[in-house]
Amino acid sequence: MYYYPLQPPYVLLIVGFLTALTCGLALSGTLQVIIQKWPSVNKEPIKSSSSLKQLLVPFIGITVGICLFMYSGLEIFGFPSPLALGVGLPLSLLTCLFIWLQLGSLLEFVSIRGMQSLDLDSWS
Template sequence: MYPDPPYVLMIAGFLSAIAAGSAFNTSLQQATQAWAKNPEAGSLEDIRGLSLQLPYVGICLGVWVTLAAGIQIFGFSAPPSFAISAVLTVLMAWLVWRQLGVILGQLQRGGSKALDLDGF
């Protein structure tokens, strides 16, 4: 009666998000290390350019596909599951990107001691 759930699609989305996350990690580390060597070159918040945006979009697309496939496992059809996961992914992506800007701003103003979570 119902088609098989898209387990392969869920695994493919997850693996693509992991691969894009690895690229994002590398790009972010390189950008922050370059800024640490020459802080006068620009603002740390300005490093969120295309070199970070492209892998971040890859992460978001992988998460979107994984969420949609996960929702389909519970019996929803493809269009509603992709719509629901799109809303969730866009909201989550915006919040994480905004928080990245806040953290980079704190790092620029106070150095690594500004991010000390043990002080709380």
């Protein structure tokens, strides 16, 4: 017997996607502002923890949007609601946690070695 939801959560899928998209644009803008301030503060060491505090709210918005998107997407594809939540929530939270840790280490790396250390075009 197959499970078909009577009313698939298409609205939640769109809301989750738009939430993640708008918060991603906010995160991008905030990150650009933080990076533009770095050259003007060369005399003091750059603290990546203060930069990460400014990025926390948009990143939490992205995480919530991705959780909603994963949950509703799995439910649309036939997962029952508890199973969709049980699979989508840990998967999206762990992915966002790993991305947050990577972002923090990348900001620390750039603050120590400078932006030229990220020039990936010179490797080819």
